Amino acid sequence: MKAISLCSDLMKCKSVTPHDDGAISVIDCFLRSCGFETKMLTFVSSDKSNAVVNLFANFDGRSAEGAPSLGFLGHSDVVPAGDGWDTDPFGAVQNDGYLVGRGIADMKGGIAAFCSAAANFVRKRGHDFSGAIKILITGDEEVGSPEGARSLINWCCENNQLPMDCIIGEPSSKIMLGDRIYVGHRGSLNVKAKSVGKQGHVAYPAGYINSLANVCKFVANILDYEWKYKDHRFPKTNAEPTLLFTTNYAANVVPDLSSVNINVRFGSDYSAEGLKRIFTEIAARFGVELEFELNGNAYYCYDQRLVSLLASAIESITGISPQFSAAGGTSDGRYMASHCNIIEFGVQDATIHQKNEKIKIDDLLNLERIYETFMDKYFFN
Ligand SMILES: [Zn+2]
Numbered sequence: 001m002k003a004i005s006l007c008s009d010l011m012k013c014k015s016v017t018p019h020d021d022g023a024i025s026v027i028d029c030f031l032r033s034c035g036f037e038t039k040m041l042t043f044v045s046s047d048k049s050n051a052v053v054n055l056f057a058n059f060d061g062r063s064a065e066g067a068p069s070l071g072f073l074g075h076s077d078v079v080p081a082g083d084g085w086d087t088d089p090f091g092a093v094q095n096d097g098y099l100v101g102r103g104i105a106d107m108k109g110g111i112a113a114f115c116s117a118a119a120n121f122v123r124k125r126g127h128d129f130s131g132a133i134k135i136l137i138t139g140d141e142e143v144g145s146p147e148g149a150r151s152l153i154n155w156c157c158e159n160n161q162l163p164m165d166c167i168i169g170e171p172s173s174k175i176m177l178g179d180r181i182y183v184g185h186r187g188s189l190n191v192k193a194k195s196v197g198k199q200g201h202v203a204y205p206a207g208y209i210n211s212l213a214n215v216c217k218f219v220a221n222i223l224d225y226e227w228k229y230k231d232h233r234f235p236k237t238n239a240e241p242t243l244l245f246t247t248n249y250a251a252n253v254v255p256d257l258s259s260v261n262i263n264v265r266f267g268s269d270y271s272a273e274g275l276k277r278i279f280t281e282i283a284a285r286f287g288v289e290l291e292f293e294l295n296g297n298a299y300y301c302y303d304q305r306l307v308s309l310l311a312s313a314i315e316s317i318t319g320i321s322p323q324f325s326a327a328g329g330t331s332d333g334r335y336m337a338s339h340c341n342i343i344e345f346g347v348q349d350a351t352i353h354q355k356n357e358k359i360k361i362d363d364l365l366n367l368e369r370i371y372e373t374f375m376d377k378y379f380f381n
Contacts, residue, residue: 002119003368004099004361006030007112008092010076011101017077017142020053023108024076027115027137031057034119036135043151052147055137056161059122061129061379069132070378071163071340072118072371073332074111074170075141075148078103084355100358109359109367110169110346111137117371129379134163141332144295149332153339165306165341165378167371170331171349177363178318178370182344183307184300184326185333186234189272190293191262191279193218195286199248199256211258212246214286219244219260221282227269233300234267234326267326268298296334300326303341309381310345313374317366345370 006026013023028038036057044051061067081089081102089102099109118133136156138148156162172182195215200208219241227237241262248255264275272294283290301307307324314322322345333342347367351357 002116003109003112003364006116007099007104007109007364010108010112011092011099011104012090013076014090015077015103015139016080017140018050018052018147020076020139024053024055024137024139027076027111028055028057030115030119031135035059035122036118041152041155043147045147050147052139054139054148054152055135056152056156057135058161059118059133060127061125061131062127063130067131068165068378069134069163070375071134071136071166072114073136073138073149073166073168073336074107074114075138075332076108076111077139077142077148078106078108079142079353082355086356089355089357094361097361098358099361099364100356102357105171105347105349105357105359106352107170107346109364110171113346113364113367114167114169114371116368117375120368120372121375125379131379132163133375134161138332145332145335149335153335157339162339165303166336166343167310167374168331168333168336168342168344169346170344171346171352172328172344173346173348175348176318176320177347177360177366178314178320178322180325181307181310181314181322182326182328183324184233185296185298185328185330186237186265186267186326187270187272187298187334188295188330189264189266189275190295191239191264192259192291192293193262193279193283193288194257194259194291195288197254197256197258200254202252202254208254209256210254212248212255214288215244215258215260218283218286218288219262221285222262222279225278225282229269231268234269234298235265237264237266237270239264266298268300272297296330297337299334299337299342301341301343306341306343309377310343310374313370313377314345316373317370
């Protein structure tokens with residue numbers, strides 16, 4: 001039941017990235033009152049233009065050294081509310097069995113549920129368990145985590161505080177709470193392709209080099225590329241053009257500069273370096289220049305114990321056997337995955353980033369129970 005009041009306090013904070021508006025303090029106070037040692041950590045961008053508040057909280061069992069440590073990871077920032085809501089997006093509104101507000105599904109509900117579950121667990125067990133519970137809350141996931149997860153995970157590495165296993169409370173369920181766990185995610189690579197040609201009159205082909213034609217041929221070849229598909233745990237690799245730019249609007253002028261942005265989602269069949277080689281080889285045929293930005297490599301949780309403990313906790317509370325999926329978008333898991341086992345589980349994702357974002361109050365309470373049941377199984381099975 002704690003989850004509802006903690007969630008309501010969080011929902012009243014207008015924590016639109018990079019603002020915190022007291023959200024981290026709400027979680028900090030809650031966890032400290034339950035006996036966690038906490039540290040609020042503000043990380044500042046190298047040009048000093050941006051500062052983000054994050055939280056690390058720890059609760060040691062009787063023998064933390066070398067014993068399993070369980071982490072929960074979440075982000076307290078939300079995307080802007082936008083217009084057209086039926087109720088106040090930051091009013092912590094309860095309506096017809098639902099909690100309604102910006103960030104309730106993505107992912108203040110998840111944070112409230114795992115913090116409350118951890119509080120219930122330590123109230124019940126005290127320090128009488130082997131291992132440690134670590135809670136990591138970041139403040140800028142919605143903009144790619146420059147001063148959030150990346151810095152907080154580095155801090156955990158430097159201070160020997162990384163958990164061995166980690167649950168991310170992002171919304172993972174599809175139609176009903178518990179019907180899907182994310183056991184991995186595809187990688188994401190941004191490609192910016194640019195062609196510099198020579199401007200000219202359309203009627204005089206000898207006098208120009210058409211940058212837009214070069215970019216279009218490059219895109220056509222990427223769209224026709226036969227991506228190999230061996231590892232069926234991930235969805236097939238796909239590359240999608242997302243933005244086309246050119247310098248000309250007149251019907252009879254050939255543009256001298258054109259570019260296209262492409263985003264690639266890839267499973268374990270490809271590494272980022274392998275993809276870059278494929279793109280570079282195709283670009284060379286059309287005189288196209290490339291810039292790459294890697295958002296994250298593909299990752300997968302190979303630890304069957306972790307996955308089956310969570311699945312049985314879900315089943316015992318909801319009666320549902322979850323589907324294991326490696327689809328979906330990227331999360332802060334991409335920064336954590338090279339350090340520990342990661343699985344993502346939380347409420348339904350149906351209304352995230354939409355107006356009137358909502359979750360069922362019963363789902364929030366059941367999520368708290370699932371996390372608590374999972375902790376019992378994790379530390380005592
Ligand atoms: Zn999220």
